[in-house]
Amino acid sequence: AQSVSQHNHHVILSEAASLELGCNYSYGGTVNLFWYVQYPGQHLQLLLKYFSGDPLVKGIKGFEAEFIKSKFSFNLRKPSVQWSDTAEYFCAVRTSGGYQKVTFGTGTKLQVIP
């Protein structure tokens, strides 16, 4: 069964700092990859997704992620974070073939200090 690991559980950054959140998955076949964001008290919203093509994908609010197949990774990046980026971030993987199950990581809480 596939699994998703987010190694950083809680990240604290100052405004304007650069961000990189790690996401690794275990699944040998074709995958679709997602990052979702959950602002305090709100539901999950899609930040960006990778299905195929250019492994560097750009999402909303200046976020981007790079799919490195050889490393089974899909790390999320942002060059300069803002206080409004304070949220919890979830990586998710959808496998191909048959029932395409979506598995979520345990989430990373990002706190941006003004």
Place this chain on the structure above:
Amino acid sequence: EAQVTQNPRYLITVTGKKLTVTCSQNMNHEYMSWYRQDPGLGLRQIYYSMNVEVTDKGDVPEGYKVSRKEKRNFPLILESPSPNQTSLYFCASKESPNTGELFFGEGSRLTVL
């Protein structure tokens, strides 16, 4: 406006008192799913439905039931709630089982005393 609507948003109940959390989507999505979110555990899938009258267990189905009699609705039923079902519940839908991203409802925070 495209949305997934859950009710109630907040509920405090007692052990053993049956409850239902409703979920409705207005996007004509085939696929719907229920997740629970617990600190340190992320989102875990409870049940999912690939279409009307087609439901299946997710990773943590114990203590829950679902039904999918209509395409737009996917209620989550706790026949006899227990304190370990205290959690934040999210309903989600997507266009079809094999395409698209998930759209989430606002969440239902359930406390079982």
